[in-house]
């Protein structure tokens with residue numbers, strides 16, 4: 001049985017990654033090819049020629065059509081074949097699936113499932129990434145582990161103390177209890193950890209310039225399956241928001257992850273860090289980009305190991321969960337529900353790619 005939730009939106013790429021070059025990316029085991037039309041819209045098609053399965057991403061664009069690099073079958077932006085070599089009659093079944101695509105908040109979102117169920121209004125938002133009031137650094141690291149391990153990892157930040165000590169982890173993260181709230185109707189999970197008096201990790205000390213201890217808030221908001229938001233608030237100890245909600249004396253960082261399954265055993269780990277201070281400061285941007293990438297790679301290394309362990313050992317290992325896992329367990333429950341709901345969605349006649 002699949003572990004993927006179909007009939008959902010997933011981040012396939014950053015908008016800046018898609019241009020007039022063919023761009024290959026596998027999402028939920030489905031090989032896709034992306035490109036931008038001459039008028040600038042993003043197109044996503046199955047990345048397999050209907051003739052002999054040659055990857056369309058290894059082919060070439062001619063205007064808004066893709067000409068297969070093997071024998072020249074030519075597809076328009078809807079995936080319909082408009083030319084075959086050596087005959088004027090084009091077979092009725094000569095088409096590749098086209099996928100609904102939406103560009104929003106600097107991401108290219110793709111719908112995997114039944115096209116008629118795709119509702120762009122259901123895509124969760126990460127508005128800071130395209131807001132001039134913020135400066136953003138971002139990247140994507142390939143993870144050789146199933147996406148559920150990344151969900152687990154991000155829902156419990158107590159690991160920062162141990163896995164990311166010296167970067168974003170300090171003793172207070174693991175020592176401060178969390179509160180978890182689950183919105184069953186909207187299927188959103190909130191996990192909060194508010195540290196009143198904490199050491200300032202170098203990630204924030206160097207970027208904000210704060211000296212001394214801080215009040216540090218971490219408010220997670222996970223929109224399964226794909227979008228994870230961490231609202232991070234850093235201020236000198238004791239500085240709280242005003243009663244009207246304004247918060248001029250704090251620094252705000254919106255950490256955004258998009259968790260996109262590539263195959264059953266690999267994941268696209270998109271990360272972005274948006275800040276409302278040191279706007280446009282290239283030095284701060286370079287520091288945050290480098291530090292966050294290092295932190296992401298620490299997770300990647302750990303999760304790659306964990307994937308190997310899980311794949312090589314017997315099924316049915318009984319894990320032990322504690323309070324810090326409340327959010328992660330709620331996430332697993334939502335994901336199971338979504339997988340069940342999406343299992344009715346039609347599957348595509350393309351081979352799954354295993355990495």
Ligand code: FES
Pocket residue numbers: 049050051052053054068069070071072073
């Ligand atoms: S494989 Fe594409 S035209 Fe033959």
Ligand SMILES: [Fe+2]
Pocket residue numbers: 153159160163164295299
């Ligand atoms: Fe981490």
